[in-house]
Amino acid sequence: MKRFILFLSFFFSGILPAQAQLKVVTTLSTFADLAKQVGGGPVEVSYIASPKFDPHFIEPKPSDVLKVKRADLFIHAGLDLELWRYPLVDAAGKSELRPGGSRELDLSRGIGLLQVPTQALTRASGDVHLYGNPHYWLNPENAKIMARSIAEKLSQIDPDHEADYQKNLQEFVDRLDQKISEWRKIAESVQNTEVVAYHNSWPYLAQFLGIRVEQFLEPKPGIPPTPKQIGFLENYIQKRGIQGIIQETFYPKSASEPLAKRAGAQVVPLCQNVGELPQAIDYISMIGYNVDQLLTVLR
Numbered sequence: 001m002k003r004f005i006l007f008l009s010f011f012f013s014g015i016l017p018a019q020a021q022l023k024v025v026t027t028l029s030t031f032a033d034l035a036k037q038v039g040g041g042p043v044e045v046s047y048i049a050s051p052k053f054d055p056h057f058i059e060p061k062p063s064d065v066l067k068v069k070r071a072d073l074f075i076h077a078g079l080d081l082e083l084w085r086y087p088l089v090d091a092a093g094k095s096e097l098r099p100g101g102s103r104e105l106d107l108s109r110g111i112g113l114l115q116v117p118t119q120a121l122t123r124a125s126g127d128v129h130l131y132g133n134p135h136y137w138l139n140p141e142n143a144k145i146m147a148r149s150i151a152e153k154l155s156q157i158d159p160d161h162e163a164d165y166q167k168n169l170q171e172f173v174d175r176l177d178q179k180i181s182e183w184r185k186i187a188e189s190v191q192n193t194e195v196v197a198y199h200n201s202w203p204y205l206a207q208f209l210g211i212r213v214e215q216f217l218e219p220k221p222g223i224p225p226t227p228k229q230i231g232f233l234e235n236y237i238q239k240r241g242i243q244g245i246i247q248e249t250f251y252p253k254s255a256s257e258p259l260a261k262r263a264g265a266q267v268v269p270l271c272q273n274v275g276e277l278p279q280a281i282d283y284i285s286m287i288g289y290n291v292d293q294l295l296t297v298l299r
């Protein structure tokens with residue numbers, strides 16, 4: 001009998017709450033981390049795009065479709081960051097996860113976007129930033145807006161845990177605010193310093209730190225470096241005494257390393273998403289890593 005009661009208590013304590021978990025699926029690992037911070041215990045979070053690959057060009061697998069099909073909430077970047085999310089959500093066949101549906105969350109809502117084109121562009125040239133720069137999560141001020149959107153959405157879907165979501169949100173924002181003032185302080189010494197980047201993914205981090213990123217190895221976002229662009233940059237970097245070429249770990253170094261060598265600069269690997277390098281275990285450590293890397297080279 002005692003054993004049976006033990007079994008029953010195990011059954012009810014272990015299995016039932018697990019079944020009751022809210023399933024959140026995000027496109028990027030960074031959004032998954034924010035959802036985990038805000039969601040806490042009652043939320044089971046997974047993501048589609050490995051942080052080891054360019055998030056613009058992911059090919060979802062059949063298992064990803066299944067994941068999305070089972071999701072109670074689908075979180076994504078909006079804009080044209082993940083164009084692959086449309087066929088993925090279509091294949092999952094749940095209308096509430098589609099744009100404007102009750103179970104989708106576009107994190108770009110509420111963000112002050114940078115580089116929004118003043119005239120209509122076409123994708124004919126291969127450009128993947130047609131609605132403004134979509135890499136907005138790299139400014140930690142924006143992470144607060146994103147975390148708030150997540151808390152609001154989770155509370156709508158699961159009002160029983162609203163107080164928990166609000167408490168988790170506040171704790172995350174407090175921790176982030178503390179780091180933000182530390183980062184701002186150490187960035188004072190590099191105000192207005194310029195770096196060159198591989199892909200145009202850093203304007204929001206640059207905005208936060210007060211540095212400048214104006215030229216890129218990619219002649220257009222999504223188009224690999226050309227000899228003409230590399231030639232232009234060699235001259236540009238030398239003339240301006242630029243110290244750093246920043247790039248995500250998943251882009252090849254076959255163009256940037258020789259360029260850096262010839263022009264007297266250094267390639268600085270930065271993380272665009274949580275988990276891209278072992279040092280970036282969560283949102284705060286990812287931004288911390290990027291700030292440290294940049295400042296080491298620029299100072």
Ligand SMILES: [Zn+2]
Nearest residue numbers: 056200201221
């Ligand atoms: Zn991009």
